[in-house]
Amino acid sequence: MSVPTKMGFENAASMGLSKEEWERVCTHLGRLPNLCELGIFSAMWSEHCSYKSSKKWLKTLPTQGERVIQGPGENAGVVDIGDGLAVVFKIESHNHPSFIEPYQGAATGVGGILRDVFTMGARPIALLNALRFGEIDHEKTPHLVSGVTAGIGGYGNCIGIPTVGGEVEFDASYNGNILVNAMAVGLAHSDRIFYSAASGAGNPVIYVGAKTGRDGIHGATMASTEFSDETESKRPTVQVGDPFTGKLLMEACLELMAADAVVAIQDMGAAGLTSSSVEMAAKGGLGMEIDLDLVPVRETKMSAYEIMLSESQERMLMVIDPSQAEIARQIFNKWDLDFMPIGQVTETDRLILLKEGEVACDIPLAPLVDDAPEYDRPHSTPEIPEEVPAHTLIQDISISAALKNLIGSEDLCSRRWIYEQYDSHVMADTIIGPGGDCALTRVYGTNKALALTTDCTPRYVEADPYNGGKQAVVEAYRNIIAAGATPLAVTNNLNFGNPEKPEIMAQLVHSVTGMKDACAFLSTPVVSGNVSLYNETDGNAIKPCPVIGMVGLIDDWQNAGTIALPPDAALFIIGQDATTNTGWLSNSIYAKSLAQHVGGAPPPIDLEAELRTGSFILSCYENKLVQAAHDISDGGMLVALAEMMLAGNQGASITLPDTLDTHSWCFAENQSSYIIATNNPDQLIRNAEHAHIPLLHLGKSISNQELKISNGDLISLEEIRNSYETGLRSRLEK
Amino acid sequence: MRVAIIVFPGSNCDRDMMVAVETLTGRRPALIWHKQTNLDPVDLAIIPGGFSFGDYLRCGALAAHAPIMNALHDHAARGGAILGVCNGFQILSEAGMLPGYLARNKELKFVCKQTTLSVSSDTSCELIKSLDNSEKLHIPVAHNEGNFFADPETLDAIESNGQVVLRYGNEDKQNSGNPNGSLNDIAGICSSNGKILGMMPHPERAMGAGHESADGKKLLQSIFEAIVT
Numbered sequence: 001m002s003v004p005t006k007m008g009f010e011n012a013a014s015m016g017l018s019k020e021e022w023e024r025v026c027t028h029l030g031r032l033p034n035l036c037e038l039g040i041f042s043a044m045w046s047e048h049c050s051y052k053s054s055k056k057w058l059k060t061l062p063t064q065g066e067r068v069i070q071g072p073g074e075n076a077g078v079v080d081i082g083d084g085l086a087v088v089f090k091i092e093s094h095n096h097p098s099f100i101e102p103y104q105g106a107a108t109g110v111g112g113i114l115r116d117v118f119t120m121g122a123r124p125i126a127l128l129n130a131l132r133f134g135e136i137d138h139e140k141t142p143h144l145v146s147g148v149t150a151g152i153g154g155y156g157n158c159i160g161i162p163t164v165g166g167e168v169e170f171d172a173s174y175n176g177n178i179l180v181n182a183m184a185v186g187l188a189h190s191d192r193i194f195y196s197a198a199s200g201a202g203n204p205v206i207y208v209g210a211k212t213g214r215d216g217i218h219g220a221t222m223a224s225t226e227f228s229d230e231t232e233s234k235r236p237t238v239q240v241g242d243p244f245t246g247k248l249l250m251e252a253c254l255e256l257m258a259a260d261a262v263v264a265i266q267d268m269g270a271a272g273l274t275s276s277s278v279e280m281a282a283k284g285g286l287g288m289e290i291d292l293d294l295v296p297v298r299e300t301k302m303s304a305y306e307i308m309l310s311e312s313q314e315r316m317l318m319v320i321d322p323s324q325a326e327i328a329r330q331i332f333n334k335w336d337l338d339f340m341p342i343g344q345v346t347e348t349d350r351l352i353l354l355k356e357g358e359v360a361c362d363i364p365l366a367p368l369v370d371d372a373p374e375y376d377r378p379h380s381t382p383e384i385p386e387e388v389p390a391h392t393l394i395q396d397i398s399i400s401a402a403l404k405n406l407i408g409s410e411d412l413c414s415r416r417w418i419y420e421q422y423d424s425h426v427m428a429d430t431i432i433g434p435g436g437d438c439a440l441t442r443v444y445g446t447n448k449a450l451a452l453t454t455d456c457t458p459r460y461v462e463a464d465p466y467n468g469g470k471q472a473v474v475e476a477y478r479n480i481i482a483a484g485a486t487p488l489a490v491t492n493n494l495n496f497g498n499p500e501k502p503e504i505m506a507q508l509v510h511s512v513t514g515m516k517d518a519c520a521f522l523s524t525p526v527v528s529g530n531v532s533l534y535n536e537t538d539g540n541a542i543k544p545c546p547v548i549g550m551v552g553l554i555d556d557w558q559n560a561g562t563i564a565l566p567p568d569a570a571l572f573i574i575g576q577d578a579t580t581n582t583g584w585l586s587n588s589i590y591a592k593s594l595a596q597h598v599g600g601a602p603p604p605i606d607l608e609a610e611l612r613t614g615s616f617i618l619s620c621y622e623n624k625l626v627q628a629a630h631d632i633s634d635g636g637m638l639v640a641l642a643e644m645m646l647a648g649n650q651g652a653s654i655t656l657p658d659t660l661d662t663h664s665w666c667f668a669e670n671q672s673s674y675i676i677a678t679n680n681p682d683q684l685i686r687n688a689e690h691a692h693i694p695l696l697h698l699g700k701s702i703s704n705q706e707l708k709i710s711n712g713d714l715i716s717l718e719e720i721r722n723s724y725e726t727g728l729r730s731r732l733e734k
Numbered sequence: 735m736r737v738a739i740i741v742f743p744g745s746n747c748d749r750d751m752m753v754a755v756e757t758l759t760g761r762r763p764a765l766i767w768h769k770q771t772n773l774d775p776v777d778l779a780i781i782p783g784g785f786s787f788g789d790y791l792r793c794g795a796l797a798a799h800a801p802i803m804n805a806l807h808d809h810a811a812r813g814g815a816i817l818g819v820c821n822g823f824q825i826l827s828e829a830g831m832l833p834g835y836l837a838r839n840k841e842l843k844f845v846c847k848q849t850t851l852s853v854s855s856d857t858s859c860e861l862i863k864s865l866d867n868s869e870k871l872h873i874p875v876a877h878n879e880g881n882f883f884a885d886p887e888t889l890d891a892i893e894s895n896g897q898v899v900l901r902y903g904n905e906d907k908q909n910s911g912n913p914n915g916s917l918n919d920i921a922g923i924c925s926s927n928g929k930i931l932g933m934m935p936h937p938e939r940a941m942g943a944g945h946e947s948a949d950g951k952k953l954l955q956s957i958f959e960a961i962v963t
Contacts, residue, residue: 150843150844153844154844157785157844157846157876157878158744158746158785158788158789159746160746160747160784160785242788243785243788244743244744244785244787244788244789244790245788247743247744247746247785247788248743248744335743336743419846420843420845420846420847421843421844421845421846422844422846423844423846423876424846424876425846425874425876425936425939425945426746426747426750426783426876426939427749427750428747428749428750428753428754428938428939428941428945429944431944442944557944558944
């Protein structure tokens with residue numbers, strides 16, 4: 001691009017801008033933009049970077065709290081965990097690229113979220129994910145599962161951050177649009193957090209990391225459109241990850257931060273050099289001038305447009321203290337990485353880019369960020385279905401047959417085939433890895449541990465967005481509580497279809513409202529997050545999937561719980577008793593898998609009961625009354641108990657009251673309840689009475705390797721294990 | 735007790751190993767950057783796990799030619815003790831300091847899991863003399879290329895010299911817990927002088943205190959005892 005060509009609306013439309021947005025660009029510039037300028041506007045104003053459809057609703061979320069050091073708006077959220085330490089975390093989607101090229105799409109998703117965390121000055125200590133694939137028998141599913149799993153492992157294993165937990169679901173609505181959400185968690189000193197706002201006019205702007213190539217050009221715009229049959233042709237816009245360079249970049253940045261040379265730092269994620277330079281300058285209320293001829297490139301004849309819109313991975317932009325420049329250069333030399341001053345901070349409030357001695361771009365910064373479009377998109381009122389009565393769902397089969405079927409189904413079976421491909425122990429601080437309620441990671445050099453989980457139940461959200469949004473929060477909360485940890489804060493990843501459709505917008509609005517109410521009530525503020533819209537293929541939207549990633553804290557990891565059932569323990573349901581349990585089978589896994597009934601009202605949520613029961617469980621931990629605990633969620637009580645038996649390799653004998661059908665007792669998905677194993681049942685009962693917590697004495701662990709139910713049903717642990725362990729492998733490797 | 739841990743770009747178990755060594759010896763080991771060309775006299779050099787040079791070209795192939803390696807060869811020539819874990823094992827075999835080769839896992843997937851190990855009853859390894867070989871060890875693996883391979887003559891020689899140190903599963907029962915397809919279920923071997931040990935399982939991840947097992951601690955402890963005596 002030697003002579004900048006003037007653009008027209010048709011060019012803007014092809015980059016995803018509306019007529020009104022195009023006019024706004026021209027007004028701000030006072031002239032027609034050239035290709036590079038238009039590319040910058042369209043990337044910054046894409047849904048992915050500007051949150052233009054969701055911002056109005058994201059602003060309603062609670063983001064404050066005693067422990068919150070940094071809420072949304074930076075690369076990641078920061079929460080105080082005491083003793084001068086902070087946990088830094090965020091979740092982010094890489095849905096579209098992962099469908100097109102599963103290995104690289106997933107790998108760069110992990111790489112990107114790790115950079116978000118170490119950019120803040122934190123050493124990453126754990127990775128989680130939340131994955132949704134199409135039906136397990138769909139022709140593309142095994143390929144996508146294998147590719148995504150290998151990609152997540154490929155990046156995380158190599159860079160040396162353990163993948164400690166996550167969730168995996170299969171549903172036809174994801175046949176043409178999978179969801180790959182990755183969460184990273186890091187540790188920092190609470191007084192050594194690094195931010196992205198540039199300061200000090202005249203300070204050098206430094207480019208570090210890998211060279212810029214033509215990969216991922218305009219990826220943020222691709223992530224903001226629907227899929228069609230032509231999606232395959234977008235393969236060239238998927239970035240390619242290099243975890244080795246990612247590792248070097250991480251070590252070099254952390255070393256540089258320790259040397260006190262960094263003024264501001266921002267990773268080049270979505271929209272690459274564009275978003276990093278614009279955000280750093282705009283947040284600092286300053287301008288930036290960059291000579292694009294100085295940007296390290298790995299291909300020849302790259303235009304200004306290509307350099308600015310490339311999403312090549314493992315790159316960072318930073319402003320450094322000029323007096324520390326030599327130290328900084330030496331650190332990057334040690335790690336064999338590019339370290340290139342490419343410009344400076346200015347007082348002009350403009351982004352000025354030079355190419356071959358000429359001005360290739362001259363944009364006022366304020367409108368790019370402050371005047372980014374924000375929409376109040378119309379949304380319909382969701383029609384909430386009625387509860388499907390349990391008696392219409394209950395099947396005429398034995399409890400053993402139902403359990404075997406459910407625990408071997410793709411919804412509930414072991415995820416071992418997937419998680420054994422992730423290094424879950426590297427860094428040697430993993431106390432509980434994949435397979436439990438939540439993961440537990442020790443805070444290096446202390447007795448503390450972080451409890452980590454990701455959760456969402458899309459079928460609930462689809463039926464009732466408000467309650468579904470709430471449920472994602474309370475399930476995460478229960479997973480943290482069950483391990484004996486105190487929930488601190490959350491990050492969220494909102495995955496929806498096309499927000500220009502009022503029924504999709506309604507899902508977003510109501511589920512965010514549900515999240516807001518639950519997070520406010522449970523004192524778990526939202527400190528970071530990501531929105532992924534336009535998850536549609538040929539007009540068919542995904543099931544709405546607002547994922548919650550929650551972080552909890554336990555002061556001494558030795559007091560943490562386990563789901564493994566110990567011998568000689570009494571078993572209790574906490575949160576339900578014979579009179580309060582309503583046997584909610586509507587929209588359950590039981591209804592879906594055994595009665596082939598999809599939809600119906602999901603179980604109601606009582607936030608007050610949730611908080612009361614959660615606090616009671618924590619008090620039981622304090623009083624050493626818990627030998628094992630597990631929350632009751634998908635699949636119901638018996639599935640939870642079976643998982644405890646499998647983890648502890650113990651049999652159990654249980655007695656169920658006749659207030660409900662046995663199937664309802666075993667498989668209902670009523671919320672706010674847990675199973676606890678204790679060796680002090682009398683004290684537990686007294687404490688529950690005192691705290692007015694409903695409980696049911698369920699039974700006990702037994703030495704015979706079997707599950708014995710009072711109605712006469714009997715199933716061996718071996719049979720349960722066989723169904724549980726072969727469910728995934730047998731269908732993915734067929 | 736002087737211990738050095740060799741760190742390559744892409745090593746990622748260096749800190750874990752440092753913590754394990756410090757826990758057992760009470761002294762922080764020296765971390766030696768691969769660009770160094772000399773190695774001060776040490777009782778034990780450790781090459782930790784990870785993805786040195788991104789595993790590009792071949793696992794361990796580039797690290798085997800790093801500047802520090804000449805000094806490591808000299809240390810070995812003096813009869814010095816070396817432990818290589820996972821990528822460290824791969825580097826030692828690429829450097830020709832251990833026989834055989836570590837190929838891609840049989841199932842072509844990364845594998846991270848707990849394994850049960852038998853200590854060979856006839857091992858000539860000098861470093862684990864005090865380890866009770868009647869007891870099984872539980873130590874996890876995490877690798878993509880841990881499938882031990884050697885040509886038949888080499889394999890015979892390794893077996894008859896007692897160079898096989900660790901096997902997956904029960905020693906007398908083939909394929910009873912082999913996670914990667916290794917020939918003869920081999921999980922760890924030593925050099926002909928018994929002073930260089932390469933193993934795929936990660937002892938630094940089995941140190942008790944929150945880890946599923948404490949058998950890695952037992953194994954490392956036996957190495958330190960062997961060096962002192």
